[in-house]
Amino acid sequence: MRWRRIRAIALKEAIQIRRDTRSLIIALFMPFMQMILLGYGVSLDIKHLPTCVYDREGSQNSQALLKHFQSSEYFRIVSVLKDYREAKAALDADRCRIVVAIPQDFSQKLSDSGGSSVQVLADASDDNTANIAIGYAHSVVDQFQSDLARGALGFGGSPSLLTQGVDLEERVWFNEDLDSRDYIIPGVVALIMALVGALLTSLTISREWERGTMELLISTPVLPSEVMLGKLIPYFAIGMLDAVFCLVFAVYWFHVPYRGTLFALFLTTALFLVVVLGVGFLISAGIKSQVGASQIAVLVTLLPTSLLSGYAFPIDQMPPLVQGVTYVVFARYYVTILKALFLKGSGLADLMQPVLAMVAYAAVVAFLAGRAFKKRLD
Amino acid sequence: MSPALPPRIEARKLVKRFPGVFAVNEMSFSVGEGEIFGLVGPDGAGKTTVIRLLAGVMPPDSGSATIDGVDVVADPERAKQFLSYMPQRFGLYEDLTVDENIRFYADIFEVAPSIRDQRIGPLLSSFGMAPFQRRLAGQLSGGMKQKLGLICALIHTPRVLLLDEPTTGVDPVSRRDFWKILYSLREQGVTILISTAYLEEAERCTRLALVHQGVMAYCDTPARLRAMMPGKLLNVVSSQARDVQKAIASLPGISGALLMGDRVHVAVDDDGRRIPEIVRVLEEAHIPFEPPVPAEPTMEDLFLALLRERRTSP
Numbered sequence: 001m002r003w004r005r006i007r008a009i010a011l012k013e014a015i016q017i018r019r020d021t022r023s024l025i026i027a028l029f030m031p032f033m034q035m036i037l038l039g040y041g042v043s044l045d046i047k048h049l050p051t052c053v054y055d056r057e058g059s060q061n062s063q064a065l066l067k068h069f070q071s072s073e074y075f076r077i078v079s080v081l082k083d084y085r086e087a088k089a090a091l092d093a094d095r096c097r098i099v100v101a102i103p104q105d106f107s108q109k110l111s112d113s114g115g116s117s118v119q120v121l122a123d124a125s126d127d128n129t130a131n132i133a134i135g136y137a138h139s140v141v142d143q144f145q146s147d148l149a150r151g152a153l154g155f156g157g158s159p160s161l162l163t164q165g166v167d168l169e170e171r172v173w174f175n176e177d178l179d180s181r182d183y184i185i186p187g188v189v190a191l192i193m194a195l196v197g198a199l200l201t202s203l204t205i206s207r208e209w210e211r212g213t214m215e216l217l218i219s220t221p222v223l224p225s226e227v228m229l230g231k232l233i234p235y236f237a238i239g240m241l242d243a244v245f246c247l248v249f250a251v252y253w254f255h256v257p258y259r260g261t262l263f264a265l266f267l268t269t270a271l272f273l274v275v276v277l278g279v280g281f282l283i284s285a286g287i288k289s290q291v292g293a294s295q296i297a298v299l300v301t302l303l304p305t306s307l308l309s310g311y312a313f314p315i316d317q318m319p320p321l322v323q324g325v326t327y328v329v330f331a332r333y334y335v336t337i338l339k340a341l342f343l344k345g346s347g348l349a350d351l352m353q354p355v356l357a358m359v360a361y362a363a364v365v366a367f368l369a370g371r372a373f374k375k376r377l378d
Numbered sequence: 379m380s381p382a383l384p385p386r387i388e389a390r391k392l393v394k395r396f397p398g399v400f401a402v403n404e405m406s407f408s409v410g411e412g413e414i415f416g417l418v419g420p421d422g423a424g425k426t427t428v429i430r431l432l433a434g435v436m437p438p439d440s441g442s443a444t445i446d447g448v449d450v451v452a453d454p455e456r457a458k459q460f461l462s463y464m465p466q467r468f469g470l471y472e473d474l475t476v477d478e479n480i481r482f483y484a485d486i487f488e489v490a491p492s493i494r495d496q497r498i499g500p501l502l503s504s505f506g507m508a509p510f511q512r513r514l515a516g517q518l519s520g521g522m523k524q525k526l527g528l529i530c531a532l533i534h535t536p537r538v539l540l541l542d543e544p545t546t547g548v549d550p551v552s553r554r555d556f557w558k559i560l561y562s563l564r565e566q567g568v569t570i571l572i573s574t575a576y577l578e579e580a581e582r583c584t585r586l587a588l589v590h591q592g593v594m595a596y597c598d599t600p601a602r603l604r605a606m607m608p609g610k611l612l613n614v615v616s617s618q619a620r621d622v623q624k625a626i627a628s629l630p631g632i633s634g635a636l637l638m639g640d641r642v643h644v645a646v647d648d649d650g651r652r653i654p655e656i657v658r659v660l661e662e663a664h665i666p667f668e669p670p671v672p673a674e675p676t677m678e679d680l681f682l683a684l685l686r687e688r689r690t691s692p
Binding site: 002004005007008009011012015016019020211212213215216217218219220221222223375376377 | 430433434435436437454455456458459461462463464465467468469470471472473474478481482483485486487488
């Protein structure tokens, strides 16, 4: 391999990227757009859920409970119902996702036996939301109960409840606010890098075939490995630039805490880029049209990364077969690493497993890419 | 070709098959130092394929070829170091400037920077390209693109040049310039293999091969090929040349009538016998014409006649 040829190809490629609007948009504008869209758009938190209430008692107690619902940020009371028929209609018409119904004997039972019940009707056509909503409803009711017991509500409290109750003191680590954005954004960074990196490189060989420049290039003594390295250098630089941009954006705009070392971040990001660019190059070498190559690039990066990398949907909750498939999704390793670096502040030693997996992946991809690009016409 | 020197290009029974056709079918030939060897023939005859095989960008199905003694089939990368190939389709980077393209190929061929810098200036000015050094290659005219292609091909002083229809789509003036350059290269000892769709260019070659259906049908110097012209050729000038062509094309003894502006080139088996017949037919059809006179066959006449003869007597 000759450095001079590698440099010539890298330089040529850099000039071409600079003069090609489409590449520039993908390289510079797409990461920004995606950070904004995915950063704001994807949230697993449920807030201000439209809620209907059906208060059959209308007592001080029942109203106090409903106030607890109203004042929590999870629920937004949209209407007050008069009977169960209305409750059904409201759920059917999607006016609300959840109905809180308080029985006629709510206060009665509360003072008699110290225990009463509240009914919650949830629309489980979206079961995830329903589950979360029920969970929130539980915590609102718990809060109400302990306020009642402490007499904080200023009326009819039974002090006995205070002694009976056992409080669970929760302590959540690494993402103290349980903010799903903190959990998702590191994954968004991986998603963007995978997409941009693969998309840009997927065009690099196919463009030369399509424009007819490849026939001349392969008639020279240049080595396939020189072409590959030369072409990947400028994309590596762009990828690192995009990574820095996304990471800075995550920390300073979305205020996702970063707790790891910069060295670990740099090293793992570079490694991930090598894998991504290798995959892009492999696609490009295999498919001679730019449109085809870019479609495949989107297909092998966007879909698996967004669904199977664990960036938003936890891998250990997937069926075993799908979990097996995720090992092929190269982004899963980087997502694991990023989450650990961002939220836990893990060191490289803790991340040996995903790092080694990426090294192995990079080696396989480089080997295949090297073989896929041939200096001959068919 | 001088027999004392080993051939610069040698093809031995080259075969390249595409689904359903033999693009190149057992082609053998050799080209010596300082020759301009021309390949002519209709589209799809196999000219481009044979050049690709020689350039080492496409492997043959069988047969062998050497460029300056190096086996292109076995060791294409070594052969590529001293050959230059200009594909039919413009192969340089249109989004790079003239200068950037030249430097790129100088780097790829590892031309020492000092030598490169010495060479770029004279090459640009001898090709009349000096004022366009900073222009994007995509914004050059067809003729200038081809000149740039040749400059990039020459930056590493190759011993063998393989040019696939380098003058197609190039205006006549630029074409003449292009050939001047080829002649001067030939004087410097560069061996040139060129395919062309322009038959009048073919006469400028030192040797010519007529390629037809993947086979080299004829191969000789232009003068000797012309001597092979069967029958005689007549020139009929008329203000209604097209009508003349139609009226006489299917007469007995006439193997071809080629329209050339205000005249028709008529290939006949026996001029003494056929001239009176042509005159009679044209007079009867009331087509104005000047009396037919014997004409010097052009390459086009020649190849049409030769191909016709091949078709009738396989």
